[in-house]
Amino acid sequence: MITWGTFVSQLFNGLALGALLALISSGLTIIYGALGVLNLAHGAMFMLGGYAGYVAYAHTGSFVAAVVAGSVFMLVLGVVLERLVIRHFYKRSPEDQLLVTFGLGIVFVEVVRHFFGSLTRTLPSPGLVSGITNLGFMYYPTYRLALVGIVALALLALFLLLYKTRLGMTVRAGIEDPIMVDSLGIDIGRVLMLVFGIGAMAAGFAGVVNAPVVSIAPDMGEAILVQTFVVVVIGGVGSFPGAILGGLIAGEIVSLTSMFDPAYSQIMLFAAMTLVLVLRPRGLLGVKGRE
Amino acid sequence: MNAHRLGTTQRRFVVEGLVALALVVAPIVLPMLGAAPNTVNRILVWGLFGLGFDILFGYTGLLSFGQSALYGTGGMVAAYLLTKGGFPHVVAALTIGTLAAAAVGYLVGLIALRRTGIYFAMITVAIAEVFFFLEFNPLAEWTGGENGLPGVPVPSIDLGFTTVVFESGWQQYPFIAFWYFVGFVVALRIVRSPVGAVLLAIRENPLRAAAVGHSVHGYKLAAFVIAAAYAGLAGGLLGLMQGFMPPDAFMFHTSGELVIQTAIGGSGTLFGPLVGAAVWLFLQDFLQSTLNMGASWKLALGIVFVLLVCFLRRGIVGAVFDLLARIRRAIPSDAAAPGRAGRARPAAADAAPAVSLRRRPALGDGPILEVKGLTKHYGGVLANTDIDFSVRRGEIRGIIGPNGAGKSTFFKMLTCEVPPTSGRIVFEGRDITGKSVTEVCQLGLTKSYQVNQLFDKLTVRGNVTIAALAERRGEFRLDLLARIRHIPGLEAQVAHTLELVGLADRADTPVAELAYGEKRRLEVALALAASPSLLLLDEPLAGMSPAERVETVKLLRSIAKGRTMVIIDHDMDSLFELVGRVTVLQEGRLLVEGTPEEIKNDPVVQEAYLGGMHAVEGT
Numbered sequence: 046m047i048t049w050g051t052f053v054s055q056l057f058n059g060l061a062l063g064a065l066l067a068l069i070s071s072g073l074t075i076i077y078g079a080l081g082v083l084n085l086a087h088g089a090m091f092m093l094g095g096y097a098g099y100v101a102y103a104h105t106g107s108f109v110a111a112v113v114a115g116s117v118f119m120l121v122l123g124v125v126l127e128r129l130v131i132r133h134f135y136k137r138s139p140e141d142q143l144l145v146t147f148g149l150g151i152v153f154v155e156v157v158r159h160f161f162g163s164l165t166r167t168l169p170s171p172g173l174v175s176g177i178t179n180l181g182f183m184y185y186p187t188y189r190l191a192l193v194g195i196v197a198l199a200l201l202a203l204f205l206l207l208y209k210t211r212l213g214m215t216v217r218a219g220i221e222d223p224i225m226v227d228s229l230g231i232d233i234g235r236v237l238m239l240v241f242g243i244g245a246m247a248a249g250f251a252g253v254v255n256a257p258v259v260s261i262a263p264d265m266g267e268a269i270l271v272q273t274f275v276v277v278v279i280g281g282v283g284s285f286p287g288a289i290l291g292g293l294i295a296g297e298i299v300s301l302t303s304m305f306d307p308a309y310s311q312i313m314l315f316a317a318m319t320l321v322l323v324l325r326p327r328g329l330l331g332v333k334g335r336e
Numbered sequence: 337m338n339a340h341r342l343g344t345t346q347r348r349f350v351v352e353g354l355v356a357l358a359l360v361v362a363p364i365v366l367p368m369l370g371a372a373p374n375t376v377n378r379i380l381v382w383g384l385f386g387l388g389f390d391i392l393f394g395y396t397g398l399l400s401f402g403q404s405a406l407y408g409t410g411g412m413v414a415a416y417l418l419t420k421g422g423f424p425h426v427v428a429a430l431t432i433g434t435l436a437a438a439a440v441g442y443l444v445g446l447i448a449l450r451r452t453g454i455y456f457a458m459i460t461v462a463i464a465e466v467f468f469f470l471e472f473n474p475l476a477e478w479t480g481g482e483n484g485l486p487g488v489p490v491p492s493i494d495l496g497f498t499t500v501v502f503e504s505g506w507q508q509y510p511f512i513a514f515w516y517f518v519g520f521v522v523a524l525r526i527v528r529s530p531v532g533a534v535l536l537a538i539r540e541n542p543l544r545a546a547a548v549g550h551s552v553h554g555y556k557l558a559a560f561v562i563a564a565a566y567a568g569l570a571g572g573l574l575g576l577m578q579g580f581m582p583p584d585a586f587m588f589h590t591s592g593e594l595v596i597q598t599a600i601g602g603s604g605t606l607f608g609p610l611v612g613a614a615v616w617l618f619l620q621d622f623l624q625s626t627l628n629m630g631a632s633w634k635l636a637l638g639i640v641f642v643l644l645v646c647f648l649r650r651g652i653v654g655a656v657f658d659l660l661a662r663i664r665r666a667i668p669s670d671a672a673a674p675g676r677a678g679r680a681r682p683a684a685a686d687a688a689p690a691v692s693l694r695r696r697p698a699l700g701d702g703p704i705l706e707v708k709g710l711t712k713h714y715g716g717v718l719a720n721t722d723i724d725f726s727v728r729r730g731e732i733r734g735i736i737g738p739n740g741a742g743k744s745t746f747f748k749m750l751t752c753e754v755p756p757t758s759g760r761i762v763f764e765g766r767d768i769t770g771k772s773v774t775e776v777c778q779l780g781l782t783k784s785y786q787v788n789q790l791f792d793k794l795t796v797r798g799n800v801t802i803a804a805l806a807e808r809r810g811e812f813r814l815d816l817l818a819r820i821r822h823i824p825g826l827e828a829q830v831a832h833t834l835e836l837v838g839l840a841d842r843a844d845t846p847v848a849e850l851a852y853g854e855k856r857r858l859e860v861a862l863a864l865a866a867s868p869s870l871l872l873l874d875e876p877l878a879g880m881s882p883a884e885r886v887e888t889v890k891l892l893r894s895i896a897k898g899r900t901m902v903i904i905d906h907d908m909d910s911l912f913e914l915v916g917r918v919t920v921l922q923e924g925r926l927l928v929e930g931t932p933e934e935i936k937n938d939p940v941v942q943e944a945y946l947g948g949m950h951a952v953e954g955t
Contacts, residue, residue: 083454130646139453140399141645144599147401147592148642155635163631267588271465274458282455308473315466322450322459 063296088270094249119249281331386609388566410568441564602651
C-alpha cells in the first residue's frame, strides 16, 4: 500500500532526479544546438566529473572544493577536447561524429576503471546539509532537498549565461542559424569551443553534486546518457527550456513508477518518449533551427 | 565502393566463390596461426550480426545503437524454444528466432524511423535499454532474467536417416560457417539488387531519393527489418555456440561493440564487420594474455578506435579497397580513356520521351496543371499570395520575376515539397494538394533543383539509374534478390536519358569528377529519367558560362519535344527563345502572363524589373 508520505517523498525524489537530468540535458542540448554534434560521451563526462570531485575531496576534505574542481576540470577537458578532436568533425558526417564521441566515452570510462577499479566510491554529504530534515509530515534526507536548490541555482546560472550575456546571445543565434552568425564576423570557432566546455562543465558539476546521493562507478554514465536522450527527445533538441521541462517530466516518471515497481521505470520513460514522438515529433518545446 | 559499379555488369559469383574458399580454408590455416576455434566461431557470429548492420548503417546510412535488442530477441526466442519450450529442431528454432527478431525490428523501426539523424540514434539507444529492462524483469520467467537460459543444446541437423551433431570447437565451425555463408550470399544479392541501389541513394541524398519517387520511409524500414533478421539469426547462433543464452546480449555494450567493430573493419563493405570482429577479438586475446594488460585491454582498444575514426575514415577494408583502386588507376588501361571532353550532344532525332510504363489517364487538350488560389505564408512573410495558374498539355512555359518574387516557393508547392497555406493544385485532373513529393513524382510531376541535388558518390549512370528505378518499379517494391540489369527497359531508359542530356560518354564518371555544367545537365537528367508528363526546371541555366548556356538551351529545346515543361530562369534572352508563354511573378503575386513579345513590351513588367531605376532617373 502506498502511503501519502511515500508518495510525497517519491515526488521529491523525482524533483531531485529531474533537476539533475535537466542540468545534464541542457549541457547536451546546447552542445548539439550550437555544434551540431550529439555528444555520446556526455554520460561519461558526468561520471568523470564525479571522479574529479572525488579526488579533490580526498585531498582537501572540502565538498565545495570538490564541486569547483569537478566543474573546472570538465570545463578545461571540454575545451581541450573541442580543440583537439571535436572541431575536426564539424564537417564530417553525423555518423562519424557519433562514432568519435562514442569512442571518447569508452576511453573515459576505461581510463577511470584503470586508475580507480570497477568498485563504487562514495562522497559524503557536506556537513552543513547532511542528516535528515523533518518536513512536518515526513522525514527527508537534507542533502536531497539541498540538491534541488543547488541544481536549480546551476540552471539559473546557465540560463543567465545563455539569455543575458553576449556569449549566450551568440550561442542562441548560432543554434538557429550558424551560417548567419559566422557571416556576421563573429569568431564562431571560439564560441563553439566555449559551448563545448560549458556543456561538459554542466555534466561535470552534475556528476559531483550527485555523488553523495548515488555512489560513483565507472559505468554510471551509460544509464544517465540514455535518460538524457529521452529528456532531449521529449523536450526538443536544441531547446534549453525543453531540456528543463523534459528533465522534470522524466524525473517524475522514473520516480513515481519506481514507487509501484522500479523495473518498469525505464519502460514508462520510453513509453512517454514514444508518445511524444507520435504526437509531437519535434519535441514539446523543440525549436526549428537544427534538425 | 560498390556504388561506382551500379548498373554495370558484374562478374558473377566471384566474390561468393572467394568467400566460400576462405571459409573452407580457414579451419586448416587458422589453427597453424594459433587461433582458437571458439574465437573463430565467435568472429563469424559477430560478422553475421554485422552483415545486417552494415546494410543498415553502411549502405543506408542509419546508425543504430539498438541492435542488441534484436540480437537478444532472436537469441532468447531460439534458446527458449530449445530449452524450456522442449522444441527439438535446431534449424527451425533458429528460423523462428530470426523471424521474431524481424517482427520486433518492424515495430521498433516504425517508432525509431519517425525521426532521422541523431534523433534516430538516440531513440535506438533508448529502445535497446528498454529491451534490456524487459528481459531482466518482467520477462524473467521466460528469459531467466540475470541468469540467462542455460542448457541450449549443441546444433544438430536431423537428416531423416541420421542426425549430424556439431559438438564444439572446430566441429561446430561448419555449422556456423554455413550460416555465415548463407547470410553473406543473401546480403550481397541485396546490396546489388534494385533495393540496394535505392538504399545507397537514400544514404547519399534522402531528399532527392524521395523526390525522384522512392518511398524513403518504406526502404529504410525494410533495411531495419533486414538488419533485425540478421541480428536475430546471429543471436540464435550465439546461444547454440555457448550452450547458454547470456542476458548480456541485450546490453548496450553489445550494440556498441557491433558499431565499433563495423567502423574498425569498414562500413559499406560487407566484409568490414567480420574483419573488425577479428581485429577486436584477436587484439583482446593478445592484449590480455600476451601483454598481460588485464582489464585495461578495453582502454587500448578504445584509443585505437578513436584514432581509427579520426584518421582511417573508411576502416580497414575501406582502406584496402582504396589502395587497390589507386593501384588500378596507376596502371594505365586503354579502356578507361575515351571522350573525356564531355560534349553536349543534343540528340536531334530520338528526342521523343522514352516509352513510359506508367499508365496515365489519356486526357484531351485540357490543362495538365491547374492551380487555384495558391498561397504560402511563412509566419508573417507572404511568399505566394492567391496565385491562379494553368498549363496546357504540350506547352513550354517560362516563369520570371525579380529575386524574392516567390518563384521557387511556387515550384516547391507544385511538387508538394511544402504544403500550401491555402489553395488547390490539380494535376491531370487529380487533386494533388497535400500529397507527398514521392507520390507526385510517381504521378508524373517532378522538377530539377535550383541547387544540384545529386547522389555524389555514385557515377553518372548510377544517378540516372536511381531515378529510372523509381519510374520502373514504382514507389516501393521489395525485389531484394532481383538484379538491376534484369529490369525490363531500365538500361534502355538510362541510356536514352544520358544520350538526351549529352552525358552518354561520361556515364561511368563519378559525380565528383564532373564539371559544373555537366552536373547541371545531370540534375536535369535525374528529373527526366522519371519520365514526367510535366517537368519543372528551377533555374537550369544558373551559374553557367555563356558557352554552356548556349549548349544547354539547345539541350532543353530538344528535351522539350513532346513534353510539357515549366522553366524558371533569370536569363530572359535564353528563356524567351525557348518558351511559348511567360508568367511574371512579383512579390508573391501573379503580375501578368503573355507571349515573350508581349512580356518584353509590357510596361508593367518593365516597371517591376526596372522600377527602382526609373525612380532614380526621376529624381
